Amino acid sequence: xxxxxxxxxxxxxxxxxxxxxxxxxxxxxxxxxxxxxxxxxxxxxxxxxxxxxxxxxxxxxxxxxxxxxxxxxxxxxxxxxxxxxxxxxxxxxxxxxxxxxxxxxxxxxxxxxxxxxxxxxxxxxxxxxxxxxxxxxxxxxxxxxxxxxxxxxx
Numbered sequence: 001x002x003x004x005x006x007x008x009x010x011x012x013x014x015x016x017x018x019x020x021x022x023x024x025x026x027x028x029x030x031x032x033x034x035x036x037x038x039x040x041x042x043x044x045x046x047x048x049x050x051x052x053x054x055x056x057x058x059x060x061x062x063x064x065x066x067x068x069x070x071x072x073x074x075x076x077x078x079x080x081x082x083x084x085x086x087x088x089x090x091x092x093x094x095x096x097x098x099x100x101x102x103x104x105x106x107x108x109x110x111x112x113x114x115x116x117x118x119x120x121x122x123x124x125x126x127x128x129x130x131x132x133x134x135x136x137x138x139x140x141x142x143x144x145x146x147x148x149x150x151x152x153x154x
Contacts, residue, residue, distance in 0.1 A: 066122055070097035075148070077106055077117075081141035083148030090127055092152055098123045109140040110150065127152055 061069065076084045076099040090096060100106050100117040108115050108123070115123045129135045129152055139148040 063120075063122065066097055066124070070095075070124075073097060074099050075139070075150070076101055077108060077141050077147075078102065079104075081106065081144050081147050083139055083141065086148045087151065089151040089153060092128060092133060092154060093126060095124060095126045098125060106142055109138075111137040 067074070073090065073094060074097040075088065078084070079102045081102075098108050098110075098115060098117055099122045100108070101120065103119045105116055105118050108117055110125065110127075111129070113125075115125065117123045127137070127150065129137070133152060133154050135152045137150040137152055138146050139150065141147045
């Protein structure tokens with residue numbers, strides 16, 4: 001094989017691999033319908049979705065106290081909606097903190113349940129699902145889809 005043919009074969013292989021990864025990732029997202037209004041303290045309707053997530057706390061904690069309380073049960077969103085950690089694992093019924101470190105209010109969606117989290121603020125949600133476990137919950141931030149995932153287990 002000459003160099004030109006080798007470069008063509010490598011280019012085709014790279015395109016096939018990238019296309020395959022893209023196709024695989026597109027098949028991984030199965031979002032629930034957006035069937036209620038966004039809001040930090042809103043509870044999702046369970047009519048059209050198998051996942052329910054309750055939110056809100058009786059009294060809002062200071063950010064520092066919330067950080068101490070939720071520690072490793074925190075999902076942080078930066079100014080570009082990069083999710084950290086990207087694929088944590090939690091048990092069903094776990095209460096977590098959605099931490100918006102952006103200077104803009106963000107609509108954060110977990111399996112289709114929307115939460116409006118103000119700039120440099122947080123929301124507290126309890127994770128539940130009617131789906132069989134383990135269940136992957138998809139996280140969308142702002143206009144992004146599948147910015148991250150949560151693995152929900154027994």
